[in-house]
Amino acid sequence: MKEKVESFIKSKLSSFVFKEEAVNSNIPTFFIKSEGIFPVIKALKEDKELQFNFLNDLTAIDWLGKKTPRFEVCYLLRSVPNKHFRIMLKVPLEEGETIPTIVPIFRGANWPEREVFDMFGIEFTGHPQMERILLPDNFQGHPLRKDYPLEGFGQDYLIADLLHIHQEDKEK
Amino acid sequence: MGLNETLSKPGQMLGDMAQVSTLDAVVNWGKSYSLWPYPFATACCGIEFMSTACSDNDIARFGAERPSFSPRQSDMILVLGTITYKMAPVLREIYDQLCEPKYVVSVGACASSGGMFDTYGVVQGVDRFLPVDIYVPGCPPRPEAIMDALIKLQQKVKTQGLEARRQEVMRKIDEINEKNKPVIVR
Numbered sequence: 053m054k055e056k057v058e059s060f061i062k063s064k065l066s067s068f069v070f071k072e073e074a075v076n077s078n079i080p081t082f083f084i085k086s087e088g089i090f091p092v093i094k095a096l097k098e099d100k101e102l103q104f105n106f107l108n109d110l111t112a113i114d115w116l117g118k119k120t121p122r123f124e125v126c127y128l129l130r131s132v133p134n135k136h137f138r139i140m141l142k143v144p145l146e147e148g149e150t151i152p153t154i155v156p157i158f159r160g161a162n163w164p165e166r167e168v169f170d171m172f173g174i175e176f177t178g179h180p181q182m183e184r185i186l187l188p189d190n191f192q193g194h195p196l197r198k199d200y201p202l203e204g205f206g207q208d209y210l211i212a213d214l215l216h217i218h219q220e221d222k223e224k
Numbered sequence: 225m226g227l228n229e230t231l232s233k234p235g236q237m238l239g240d241m242a243q244v245s246t247l248d249a250v251v252n253w254g255k256s257y258s259l260w261p262y263p264f265a266t267a268c269c270g271i272e273f274m275s276t277a278c279s280d281n282d283i284a285r286f287g288a289e290r291p292s293f294s295p296r297q298s299d300m301i302l303v304l305g306t307i308t309y310k311m312a313p314v315l316r317e318i319y320d321q322l323c324e325p326k327y328v329v330s331v332g333a334c335a336s337s338g339g340m341f342d343t344y345g346v347v348q349g350v351d352r353f354l355p356v357d358i359y360v361p362g363c364p365p366r367p368e369a370i371m372d373a374l375i376k377l378q379q380k381v382k383t384q385g386l387e388a389r390r391q392e393v394m395r396k397i398d399e400i401n402e403k404n405k406p407v408i409v410r
Contacts, residue, residue: 186310187309187310187345188309188310191309193344195344195345200344201344202342202343202344203342203343203344204343204344207309207344208404210309210312211309211312211347211352211353211404212404214309214312214313214316214353
């Protein structure tokens with residue numbers, strides 16, 4: 053199965069491959085360019101033989117000071133008809149770069165993409181609702197970045213906003 | 225036999241059918257034995273509260289008869305667990321929906337001080353935005369500690385007059401507003 057996926061990506065999607073790098077993992081890993089993630093996942097899902105029809109996970113990694121580009125957005129795909137075979141697609145991104153959404157292919161990617169935006173500040177273009185999901189809307193910063201301090205930058209403004217909003221509501 | 229002497233021995237001079245007291249004392253006596261709790265349970269302290277309310281420990285013995293899941297029908301809110309900044313506006317709104325008289329009990333380390341979660345997402349104590357009456361230590365506290373808090377609150381309700389209570393809440397809310405005034409925004 054691994055060879056099939058490798059040959060499929062090399063033969064049909066080679067223009068979207070970012071680089072080839074050996075990864076110490078039992079899951080075959082492919083590095084994809086950010087503009088190619090939509091066609092690659094669409095092709096893997098719609099191929100008659102491979103049928104990667106389940107998005108297991110969508111998350112990101114911050115390799116601050118260890119790798120350039122800094123971020124990697126990870127897509128863990130599963131092929132249910134092929135004995136639940138899994139592959140990992142990784143998209144390296146620099147800070148401030150955007151990545152196309154895959155919500156039209158997998159609707160379940162909606163919330164994970166919002167979570168990645170919330171925690172890492174990576175914006176997904178074309179997403180139906182690119183807002184924070186876990187943290188308050190008035191939160192500043194992206195806490196899963198490696199350069200974010202654990203206690204935050206001083207969260208007093210959240211309480212102040214809360215009391216302020218609260219008083220405004222009362223006046224109305 | 226003057227009136228003063230009668231008042232000094234309540235329940236004796238006029239027989240079993242009548243007692244002489246002040247209105248404050250009667251109202252507070254009634255309030256103290258009908259403190260219905262509103263459990264705002266977000267973490268493991270909520271499980272501990274369940275144990276407190278069940279028959280082994282039975283918080284109903286002290287008049288906190290049933291956990292009321294509507295803020296309109298309860299007298300004290302028990303904050304049981306970690307409060308995040310996302311949850312804080314919800315808790316504040318629920319506190320505002322409670323009908324007077326209302327009391328706040330902060331149960332456990334997380335609600336009282338943020339506990340071990342000294343992080344970007346967790347409020348470092350609900351007294352940042354609520355006027356707390358009783359703090360219960362423990363992580364989570366034993367049921368006995370929660371019942372002790374209830375008894376302490378009953379004593380407070382019995383001894384504190386209505387006007388004194390009003391003054392205390394106003395002072396605490398002023399303190400909260402004052403503490404949050406000099407805001408450092410990045």
